[in-house]
Amino acid sequence: MAEKARVAVLISGGGTNMAALLYAAKADDCPYEIVLVGSNNPDAGGLKLAVAEGVPTFALPHKGMARADHDQAMHEALVAAGADFVALAGYMRILTPEFVSKWEGRMLNIHPSLLPLYKGLHTHQRALEAGDTHAGCSVHLVTADLDDGPVLGQTKVAILPGDTEDSLSARVLIAEHQLYSRTLAAHVSRENDPAWIEERIGSLALGLPETSSRTAHGSPAWRVGGEKSGKFFAIFFNRHHGEQAVGILVKTSGEDEMAALVDQDPDIYFRPAYYGPSGWIGIRLDRQGVDWDHVRGWLERSWRSCAPKKLTRFLDVADQF
Incomplete structure (x- = not known):
């Protein structure tokens, strides 16, 4: 089997998508391994899970730091971990173009809408207000423009009668957990194709x-x-x-x-x-x-x-x- 790609995951909160990537990586035929979970929030719940699963962690609060300095510190942590790819999983920071350029083509993000629809926040509510029949999620490459990189994969989620923002969000999250690990695996494998x-x-x-x-x-x-x-x-x-x-x-x-x-x-x-x-x-x-x-x-x-x-x-x- 080919050498596994080394993936670092950046989170800011509970890290459910990080957990989905981590547990998918435990399969023998998964083409990637998680080598670091990093965060701008030392209290992020996902860090505790990573530690329990034996994955190295890195946390650096962004308050009081210039954005460029914080991004540089995060970049250095990723490099020190030997990461080949970066997966953003609820990392609630707008990244500088300099940081993004260093990981061009190797940094992925998951977004809770069918891009290019509903970039930014409150995606589920906006889909409901628009009267859409489907919501969904997208995995895309990260570029300097917010939620604007090439889409690598999407999953549609039907909107049900009586759906609220919370009920729709819960179903989309299930789809996110399935889509992210599958798309990440395909992306890191292509370099051996x-x-x-x-x-x-x-x-x-x-x-x-x-x-x-x-x-x-x-x-x-x-x-x-x-x-x-x-x-x-x-x-x-x-x-x-x-x-x-x-x-x-x-x-x-x-x-x-x-x-x-x-x-x-x-x-x-x-x-x-x-x-x-x-x-x-x-x-x-x-x-x-x-x-x-x-x-x-x-x-x-x-x-x-x-x-x-x-x-x-x-x-x-x-x-x-």
Whole structure:
């Protein structure tokens, strides 16, 4: 089984959604584990549950602290816990854009409405007043705009005759507990999915000038240059030639650099059996915590080594400024 993703959960109160995530994580086939429960409220009831279940906790009151300073302290606690992802579960703080940017694509939140409907507070009452037939909940990626990130999953909950805000809220909460753990599991698992990895590489590779996609010995690959004179600068690697890795092959300066990189960090780099003698190195991407800026940097470097001089000349000049 693949290494489990390390998830930190932030709460401000009783933490029922945190509890749902925590108990889902106890299943052997769950792709994540809870490594920290943090809060801006030292009296949050969910902290006691986390302690009882053997999960490390961190609490820091926000009163008297500048928002940016509090966010930085929370960020440092998440990093110290080795978190790969953050799940907000009733964390009643508006986060600074700086904090959000540090966890871009890796921080989720659950909201008690069918987004984009009813962002903010009092969602159930607003659904009742609008005469809706259904309420519900949404799990979304967190962005700097409140309740505005891409929606990853939703569950509809029927509104019954005579429903009050409290009765509707209680049923939606049941749906939240089911939806959050399922959606979080799917989100953290995608980074081990070869199809997702290939798509992510393709979007980065095709973002470089004058590139196109084509197969190389049956594998998806990307070239720079014209139809006849173009050269491959990146090749998708999916467990070929006995190597149990999913990743990308890019060009190095030669065997010496390749050997040094593999020696330095064998968890990231590998020497591909077929392409290695030609100066290609493999970068493993089916692992948690992939630094995609690092991958982008390798793609750009490999692209430069293959691109016609007319393309690289302008970039070389731009790099001087």
